[in-house]
Amino acid sequence: MDIRIQRAYDDPASGDGYRVLVDRVWPRGRSRQQLVLDAWARDLAPSTALRQWFGHQPQRWDAFCARYRAELSAAAAREQLRALLTAAGHGPLTLVYGARDATHNQAVVLREALRALARR
16 A cells, blocks of 8 residues: 655645645644645544644654554554554555654654555
């Protein structure tokens, strides 16, 4: 499955497919019209406590990934991941995030979790 990640501050593209915001908080300064979203998967975003602890500090990245994967392994989260894959169908799925760092953000971890689930 084609799962892409894109920053909320970049313009959507016509080939993005099913676009879903994966942040717990709305990206500052962006409207619904600008984001062109199909869904907002707020509950799949890292918990508020985890997000605040991480603080986008690269030295905490490995621990953040492990803790976030643990959150995503909960039964309710797995069901939401499956529902997201189903909603995207056979087309591309674009995970939209607001963080500045393209390498160290929850969409990177979420994409890997979705890919692993899709392979099963």
